[in-house]
Amino acid sequence: MAKQVQTLNTGPNYKQIYHDFIAAKCPDKKESVKAFLSKDSLSLSDVLKINQIIFFDGSSENQKFKSYDKQAIFEILQYQKKHQLNNRQLAAHFKLSRNTVSKWKRIFLI
Known part of the structure; x- marks a missing residue:
């Protein structure tokens, strides 16, 4: 029988999520968020700033379903x-x- 390895759920990997999103949807904003994505880990303020840069349209509809740990x-x-x-x-x-x-x-x- 193969052993199953349990991994701890440490929350979403925001660096990978934003990296993939920018590569797929808006490569023109890659330079704007480069400093944030080069960090080892992102804080809440980093995530909020990246969101502001990517989704700058000001629409509250995009921010309707937020969740916080x-x-x-x-x-x-x-x-x-x-x-x-x-x-x-x-x-x-x-x-x-x-x-x-x-x-x-x-x-x-x-």
Whole structure:
């Protein structure tokens, strides 16, 4: 019998996803995101900046179904503390719902 190797699910590999997407859909933006994709790992702010560069049309429809892991949520909440933003300002900055920010604070900061 062959042994099965279990791999840990560490989340999406954003570098590979963006690399493949840019190569297939918009090779003209490769130079714009080259600095981000050369990093060993991408932070939440890197992912958001790359999204802004690639999908700059400003349409909220593209950002309708976003999901965040715990690390990303904590990074967003730390950003709020660092920059002394209220929930409305944070929600506007990251294009979130104020209710989402309130829910995260209620769940993770209690």
